Amino acid sequence: MSGIRALQKEKTRRQLIDAALGQLSSERSFSSLSLREVAKEAGLAPTSFYRHFSDMDELGLTLVDEAGLTLRQLMRQARQRIDKGGSVIQISVRTFMEFIENNGNIFRLLLRERSGTSPAFRAAVNREIRYFTLELCDYLQQANKLDAEVAYLQANAAVTIVFSAGSDALDCDKKDLAQLAQRTIKQLRFIARGAFEFGVRNENRSLKVKGETK
Amino acid sequence: MSGIRALQKEKTRRQLIDAALGQLSSERSFSSLSLREVAKEAGLAPTSFYRHFSDMDELGLTLVDEAGLTLRQLMRQARQRIDKGGSVIQISVRTFMEFIENNGNIFRLLLRERSGTSPAFRAAVNREIRYFTLELCDYLQQANKLDAEVAYLQANAAVTIVFSAGSDALDCDKKDLAQLAQRTIKQLRFIARGAFEFGVRNENRSLKVKGETK
DNA sequence: TATTTCGGTGTACACATGTACGCTATTCTA
DNA sequence: TAGAATAGCGTACATGTGTACACCGAAATA
Structure with a gap:
C-alpha cells in the first residue's frame, strides 16, 4: 500500500x-x-x-488550482500580519505586491487564462478569484459592520483594483513599484470611504441618492 | 496618382x-x-x-490600433449623450456595455493582448487605455474641480472597474447584464464619493486621515 | 509605346506538433 | 513465485505551420 x-x-x-x-x-x-x-x-x-x-488542458487546470492554493496561502499570510496590527489596506497591498514579486509567473497564468480561450480555464480562474473576494467580503462585513451588498461591492472592487495593480506591477521597473503601491492604496481608500458613506446611508434612510433610484 | x-x-x-x-x-x-x-x-x-x-504581429498591432479607434469613438458617443443631460456614471456604463455587446471580439482582443506575451502588444494596448483614462481624468478634473492627482486616481480606478465589468459581461447571460451594470454603477459611485471626500480634505486640511500618514 | 513595378499565385521545403502503437522493465498482486 | 498491471520508451505518421522562390499579368512610368 x-x-x-x-x-x-x-x-x-x-x-x-x-x-x-x-x-x-x-x-x-x-x-x-x-x-x-x-x-x-x-x-x-x-x-x-x-x-x-x-491533455495539456488537464495540466493547465491543475496549474490554475495550484495558483489558487498559492493565492489562499497569501490571504492567510496577510491575515496574520493584520492581526498583529497595522492598516488593513496597507498590509494587504504590500502582501500582494510581495506575492507578485515571488510568483510572477503564476499570477500571469491567472491573468491570462481569465480572459483566455478555454471556458473551463476561465471558469476555474474566476472561481479562485471569487473565493478570494468572498473571504475579503466576510472580513469587511464583520470588521466594518457594512450592509451585505455594500460589503460585496467593496470587496469586488478592491480585488479588481488590486489585481489590476498587480498586472501593472509585472511590467513595472522595480523602482516605480513603491509609487504604484501608494497609488493603489489611495484608490482602495477611495473605495472604502465611498462604501462606508453609502453603507451608512443605507442603514438610516431609504436609499435615495440624487433622486436616481427609479 | x-x-x-x-x-x-x-x-x-x-x-x-x-x-x-x-x-x-x-x-x-x-x-x-x-x-x-x-x-x-x-x-x-x-x-x-x-x-x-x-508578420502576423504587424497585423495584430494594426488590429489594436483599430480597437483603440473604436474605443475613442465610444468616448465621443458617451460625451454626446452626457451633454444632453443625465447621470455621467450611468450613461458611461450604459455606453460601455453597449460597446461590448456590439464589439465583443475587439474588446476581447484588448483584454487578452494586455496580458499577452508580446511586449509590443502590451505597450500598444496600455497606450490606448492610457488615452482613455487621461480623457476621463481631464473631464473629472474640470467637472468636479478635483486635485490633479485625485482626479487621475479616480479616473484610473474607474477605468479599471469598468473594464473588469466589461470582461465579466463577455461571459454573462444576457439577462444578468442589467444587474452587472447596476453593480458597476454603484462601485463607480463609491469611488467618486471617496475621491470627492479626499479631494476636499486635500484642499482644506493637511491630509491627515486616521493617523495613517507616515 | 516600351519598360518597369508590383500584387497575387502555386510549388516546395524543413520543421514542429499531437498521438497511435508496440515494446520493455519494474512493481504489484494473488 | 507466477502472472498481471503499468510507467516509460522509441518509432512512425498525418497534419499544419512559416516562408523562400520563380512566375504571371496588369498597372504605372518613362
Whole structure:
C-alpha cells in the first residue's frame, strides 16, 4: 500500500507540473507551450505525458488550482500580519505586491487564462478569484459592520483594483513599484470611504441618492 | 496618382484585417490564428499575405490600433449623450456595455493582448487605455474641480472597474447584464464619493486621515 | 509605346506538433 | 513465485505551420 510505484508516479507528475510552471514567463504563455516541450523539460518522452494527463488542458487546470492554493496561502499570510496590527489596506497591498514579486509567473497564468480561450480555464480562474473576494467580503462585513451588498461591492472592487495593480506591477521597473503601491492604496481608500458613506446611508434612510433610484 | 492599384491594395489589406477580426471569438484568440488561416479567410494565397504585412504581429498591432479607434469613438458617443443631460456614471456604463455587446471580439482582443506575451502588444494596448483614462481624468478634473492627482486616481480606478465589468459581461447571460451594470454603477459611485471626500480634505486640511500618514 | 513595378499565385521545403502503437522493465498482486 | 498491471520508451505518421522562390499579368512610368 505504501506504493513505491505510486510514489514515483506522483514525483514525475510534479516534474511535469514544475516543468510547465518553469517555462512560463512574461513572453511565454501556457497556451503557447507544447506537450512535447513540457515533456522534454521534465525529462520525459513525449508519449509518457499521457500517463499523467490526458491533455495539456488537464495540466493547465491543475496549474490554475495550484495558483489558487498559492493565492489562499497569501490571504492567510496577510491575515496574520493584520492581526498583529497595522492598516488593513496597507498590509494587504504590500502582501500582494510581495506575492507578485515571488510568483510572477503564476499570477500571469491567472491573468491570462481569465480572459483566455478555454471556458473551463476561465471558469476555474474566476472561481479562485471569487473565493478570494468572498473571504475579503466576510472580513469587511464583520470588521466594518457594512450592509451585505455594500460589503460585496467593496470587496469586488478592491480585488479588481488590486489585481489590476498587480498586472501593472509585472511590467513595472522595480523602482516605480513603491509609487504604484501608494497609488493603489489611495484608490482602495477611495473605495472604502465611498462604501462606508453609502453603507451608512443605507442603514438610516431609504436609499435615495440624487433622486436616481427609479 | 489616384492609383487604381493602390486602391485595390488598400482593399485587400482591409480584407485581411476583417478576416482576422472575423475569426476572433470567445474561443479563438489572435495569437492562435495562423497566417495561412487569415489569408485563406481573406481569399488570398498564403504568400500574398506578405505583400501587406511582414508578420502576423504587424497585423495584430494594426488590429489594436483599430480597437483603440473604436474605443475613442465610444468616448465621443458617451460625451454626446452626457451633454444632453443625465447621470455621467450611468450613461458611461450604459455606453460601455453597449460597446461590448456590439464589439465583443475587439474588446476581447484588448483584454487578452494586455496580458499577452508580446511586449509590443502590451505597450500598444496600455497606450490606448492610457488615452482613455487621461480623457476621463481631464473631464473629472474640470467637472468636479478635483486635485490633479485625485482626479487621475479616480479616473484610473474607474477605468479599471469598468473594464473588469466589461470582461465579466463577455461571459454573462444576457439577462444578468442589467444587474452587472447596476453593480458597476454603484462601485463607480463609491469611488467618486471617496475621491470627492479626499479631494476636499486635500484642499482644506493637511491630509491627515486616521493617523495613517507616515 | 516600351519598360518597369508590383500584387497575387502555386510549388516546395524543413520543421514542429499531437498521438497511435508496440515494446520493455519494474512493481504489484494473488 | 507466477502472472498481471503499468510507467516509460522509441518509432512512425498525418497534419499544419512559416516562408523562400520563380512566375504571371496588369498597372504605372518613362
